[in-house]
Amino acid sequence: xxxxxxxxxxxxxxxxxxxxxxxxxxxxxxxxxxxxxxxxxxxxxxxxxxxxxxxxxxxxxxxxxxxxxxxxxxxxxxxxxxxxxxxxxxxxxxxxxxxxxxxxxxxxxxxxxxxxxxxxxxxxxxxxxxxxxxxxxxxxxxxxxxxxxxxxxxxxxxxxxxxxxxxxxxxxxxxxxxxxxxxxxxxxxxxxxxxxxxxxxxxxxxxxxxxxxxxxxxxxxxxxxxxxxxxxxxxxxxxxxxxxxxxxxxxxxxxxxxxxxxxxxxxxxxxxxxxxxxxxxxxxxxxxxxxxxxxxxxxxxxxxxxxxxxxxxxxxxxxxxxxxxxxxxxxxxxxxxxxxxxxxxxxxxxxxxxxxxxxxxxxxxxxxxxxxxxxxxxxxxxxxxxxxxxxxxxxxxxxxxxxxxxxxxxxxxxxxxxxxxxxxxxxxxxxxxxxxxxxxxxxxxxxxxxxxxxxxxxxxxxxxxxxxxxxxxxxxxxxxxxxxxxxxxxxxxxxxxxxxxxxxxxxxxxxxxxxxxxxxxxxxxxxxxxxxxxxxxxxxxxxxxxxxxxxxxxxxxxxxxxxxxxxxxxxxxxxxxxxxxxxxxxxxxxxxxxxxxxxxxxxxxxxxxxxxxxxxxxxxxxxxxxxxxxxxxxxxxxxxxxxxxxxxxxxxxxxxxxxxxxxxxxxxxxxxxxxxxxxxxxxx
RNA sequence: GCGCCCGUAGCUCAGCUGGAUAGAGCGACUGACUACGAAUCAGUAGGCCGGAGGUUCGAAUCCUUCCGGGCGCACCA
Numbered sequence: 001x002x003x004x005x006x007x008x009x010x011x012x013x014x015x016x017x018x019x020x021x022x023x024x025x026x027x028x029x030x031x032x033x034x035x036x037x038x039x040x041x042x043x044x045x046x047x048x049x050x051x052x053x054x055x056x057x058x059x060x061x062x063x064x065x066x067x068x069x070x071x072x073x074x075x076x077x078x079x080x081x082x083x084x085x086x087x088x089x090x091x092x093x094x095x096x097x098x099x100x101x102x103x104x105x106x107x108x109x110x111x112x113x114x115x116x117x118x119x120x121x122x123x124x125x126x127x128x129x130x131x132x133x134x135x136x137x138x139x140x141x142x143x144x145x146x147x148x149x150x151x152x153x154x155x156x157x158x159x160x161x162x163x164x165x166x167x168x169x170x171x172x173x174x175x176x177x178x179x180x181x182x183x184x185x186x187x188x189x190x191x192x193x194x195x196x197x198x199x200x201x202x203x204x205x206x207x208x209x210x211x212x213x214x215x216x217x218x219x220x221x222x223x224x225x226x227x228x229x230x231x232x233x234x235x236x237x238x239x240x241x242x243x244x245x246x247x248x249x250x251x252x253x254x255x256x257x258x259x260x261x262x263x264x265x266x267x268x269x270x271x272x273x274x275x276x277x278x279x280x281x282x283x284x285x286x287x288x289x290x291x292x293x294x295x296x297x298x299x300x301x302x303x304x305x306x307x308x309x310x311x312x313x314x315x316x317x318x319x320x321x322x323x324x325x326x327x328x329x330x331x332x333x334x335x336x337x338x339x340x341x342x343x344x345x346x347x348x349x350x351x352x353x354x355x356x357x358x359x360x361x362x363x364x365x366x367x368x369x370x371x372x373x374x375x376x377x378x379x380x381x382x383x384x385x386x387x388x389x390x391x392x393x394x395x396x397x398x399x400x401x402x403x404x405x406x407x408x409x410x411x412x413x414x415x416x417x418x419x420x421x422x423x424x425x426x427x428x429x430x431x432x433x434x435x436x437x438x439x440x441x442x443x444x445x446x447x448x449x450x451x452x453x454x455x456x457x458x459x460x461x462x463x464x465x466x467x468x469x470x471x472x473x474x475x476x477x478x479x480x481x482x483x484x485x486x487x488x489x490x491x492x493x494x495x496x497x498x499x500x501x502x503x504x505x506x507x508x509x510x511x512x513x514x515x516x517x518x519x520x521x522x523x524x525x526x527x528x529x530x531x532x533x534x535x536x537x538x539x540x541x542x543x544x545x546x547x548x549x550x551x552x553x554x555x556x557x558x559x560x561x562x563x564x565x566x567x568x569x570x571x572x573x574x575x576x577x578x579x580x581x582x583x584x585x586x587x588x589x590x591x592x593x594x595x596x597x598x599x600x601x602x603x604x605x606x607x608x609x610x611x612x613x614x615x616x617x618x619x620x621x622x623x624x625x626x627x628x629x630x631x632x633x634x635x636x637x638x639x640x641x642x643x644x645x646x647x648x649x650x651x652x653x654x655x656x657x658x659x660x661x662x663x664x665x666x667x668x669x670x671x672x673x674x675x676x677x678x679x680x681x682x683x684x
Numbered sequence: 685g686c687g688c689c690c691g692u693a694g695c696u697c698a699g700c701u702g703g704a705u706a707g708a709g710c711g712a713c714u715g716a717c718u719a720c721g722a723a724u725c726a727g728u729a730g731g732c733c734g735g736a737g738g739u740u741c742g743a744a745u746c747c748u749u750c751c752g753g754g755c756g757c758a759c760c761a
Binding site for chain 1: 686687688689690696697698700701702703704705706707708709710716719720721723724725726741742753754755756757758759760761
C-alpha cells in the first residue's frame with residue numbers, strides 16, 4: 001500500500017522525530033514520555049522542527065535544560081530525512097531537515113489521501129424556506145461546503161444535507177402574508193409561482209399588477225422577503241383586539257400546515273418548495289451542492305417522533321413530571337444539571353408538552369437518531385434537483401422504490417449558528433443518555449457567530465438606524481424586519497465589480513470569457529471573505545471589505561496562480577514537465593543553501609505542509625486555518641517571484657529548479673483553493 | 685441570576701494542545717512598472733495582548749476575580 005500523503009514532509013517528519021525522541025528517551029534515559037512536543041520554530045534560523053522537551057524534563061532530572069538538551073542531542077545520532085540536531089537558546093533542541101531530500105519528496109508527491117473508511121454527514125445551509133437567502137446564510141453554507149470538501153480531501157465519505165423546516169412558524173408567517181395581507185387565493189399564488197418559475201419576469205409583473213402587489217421583485221424568494229417583512233409588521237400593528245386575532249390566525253395557520261392535507265398546507269408546500277428551489281440556485285452560483293434535503297413535514301408525517309419517544313422512554317432519558325411548573329410534561333435533565341435525590345428538577349427541558357405535542361428539541365432528537373441509523377425508520381426519497389454530476393434527493397412520504405441510502409453515518413457535523421448551542425447540547429445529551437456515547441462523541445455542533453452589518457453599511461443601504469445603534473460595532477441582520485443584504489444581490493454586486501476590473505485588463509478576450517473570469521474571481525473573493533475569519537468571530541459586514549480584491553483576499557491568491565500559469569505559458573513548458581525535470585537534477589543542495597535561497601526553501605516548506613494543516617483544520621473544525629495557509633503560500637510565492645526572475649535565468653539547472661519551485665507552488669495553490677471551493681482562473 | 689463567546693497595532697483579524705524578538709491585511713508615510721502583467725513587491729511608523737492577582741523554568745495562551753461588549757437560558761421553531 002502506498003503511503004497516504006507522500007508529499008507532506010512536515011507531517012511525516014514530525015511523526016518520525018517524535019518516535020525517534022521517544023525511543024531515545026526510553027533507551028538512554030529510561031523515560032516514558034506521553035506526548036513529545038514538536039513544534040515549528042518561529043524562524044528558519046532555528047531549523048524546521050524543534051522540541052522544548054528538555055524544559056519539561058528539567059525538574060524530573062534535576063538538571064539544567066540546556067545540559068539535558070545537549071545530552072539528548074549527543075545520542076540522537078542520525079535520522080533519515082534530517083541533516084542534524086542542535087541545542088539553542090536555554091535548552092531547545094532544533095532539528096534541521098535534509099533540504100534536498102525534502103524537496104524531492106515534496107516534488108514527487110501526489111498528495112492523494114487514502115480512503116479513511118469513515119462515513120460522515122454534514123448538515124448545513126438549512127434556511128427557512130420563506131424568504132431569500134442573506135449574507136448570514138452565506139457564511140453558513142460556505143463554511144459547511146468548505147468543511148465537506150476538507151473531509152472528502154482527507155478520504156472520508158461525506159453526505160451533504162440541507163434540512164428544510166417547511167412546516168415551521170416562519171413558513172406559516174409568509175403563508176399568512178400571502179393569504180391574509182396580500183389577500184391572494186390558492187390559484188393566484190399558483191399562477192404567481194408558475195410565472196416566476198417559468199423565468200418570464202414580465203408575466204410575474206403583469207400578475208403582480210393585477211393582484212395589487214408592489215413592488216414586484218425579480219424572483220419569488222425576493223417577493224417572499226418583502227411579504228415576510230410586511231406580515232411581521234402587520235402582526236405588530238392594529239388595535240389590541242386585531243393583534244390578538246392576527247396572532248390566533250398565525251397559530252391556526254401553523255397547525256394546519258403541520259397537520260397537512262388541507263388548502264393552507266398546500267399553499268405552504270407551494271411557497272416553500274419554490275423558495276427552496278431558489279436557495280439551491282443561489283448556492284449553486286457559489287459551487288455549493290447537496291445530496292439530500294430532509295424536510296420537517298416528513299419527520300412529522302412519517303412519525304419519526306413516535307419511534308424516538310418509545311426509545312427515549314425505554315432508556316429513561318425522558319420521564320413524566322408529576323409536580324412543579326412542568327407538571328404533566330415529559331421532560332429530560334439538561335446537560336450538566338445536578339438535581340438532589342428526590343427533588344423536582346424545575347429546570348428540566350420539556351420535550352412533550354402537557355397537551356401532548358412535541359417540542360422542537362424532541363423532533364431534533366428523532367432526526368438525529370435517524371442520522372446515526374438508530375431510529376429504525378427511514379424517509380421516502382424523491383429526486384428533486386439535478387446537478388451536472390449528481391442528483392439531489394428530497395424526503396417524501398411515499399418515495400421512489402429505487403433510491404440511494406442516506407443516514408446511518410458514523411460522525412455528524414451540524415453547521416448551525418452559536419445561538420443554538422443549548423438545544424444542540426440537549427440533543428447530544430439525549431443520545432448520551434440513551435447509551436449512544438460513541439455517537440454523542442462524534443456529534444459536532446459546528447458553531448459559528450453571525451454576520452452582522454456595520455451601522456455605516458446599514459445606513460448606506462437605506463435602513464433606518466436608531467441613534468443608539470449608530471455607535472455599536474455591528475447590528476444584527478433580521479429577516480423579520482427585512483433588514484439585511486440578500487445573497488444574490490451581493491453576488492451580483494461582486495461580479496459587476498470584478499467584471500469592471502477584468503474588462504480593464506483583458507481587452508483581447510471575448511464577452512463570455514470575461515464574464516466567466518469575473519464570476520470566478522467574485523466567488524473567490526466572497527468565499528475567501530467568509531472563510532478568513534475564525535468561526536467564533538462575529539463578521540461585521542461592510543461592502544468596502546467584501547469588495548476588496550487586494551491583500552488577504554481570494555483574488556490575491558488567484559492572482560498568484562495566474563502569474564505562475566503565465567510563466568509556464570511564456571516559457572513554453574508545463575508544471576508537470578518542470579517537476580519531471582527536477583527529478584533529473586543531481587545537485588539540489590546548492591540551490592537550497594544560503595541566505596539568498598532562504599525564501600525558496602520557505603516556499604517549498606510551506607508547500608510540504610498541506611496535509612498537516614488539513615489535519616488541524618478538521619480536528620478543530622476550523623477552515624480558516626487552510627484559508628490562511630493558502631494566503632501564506634501565495635504571499636511566499638509573490639515574494640519569490642519578485643526576487644528571482646525565472647525565464648531569464650541562464651544556468652539551465654538553476655532555471656529548472658526555479659521552474660519546479662513555481663510548479664509546486666501552482667500545484668499546492670490550485671489544490672488548496674479547490675478545497676476552499678475557489679476556482680483558479682486561467683487569466684485575470 | 686445562570687451558562688457560552690469575545691476584548692491583541694488607528695481599523696479588521698491571526699496567534700495550533702503554555703515555549704525562542706507578539707504577526708498579517710487594511711489605512712498612513714517612503715520607494716519599485718521599457719521585466720514572468722503592479723489585483724504585486726520592498727521599507728518606515730504604530731502594541732503595559734482590557735485591569736489585577738495566581739500557577740509555571742516560561743503566560744496573549746491555563747486558573748481566580750473585576751471591568752467592558754455580544755449571545756443564549758420557553759409547554760417558539
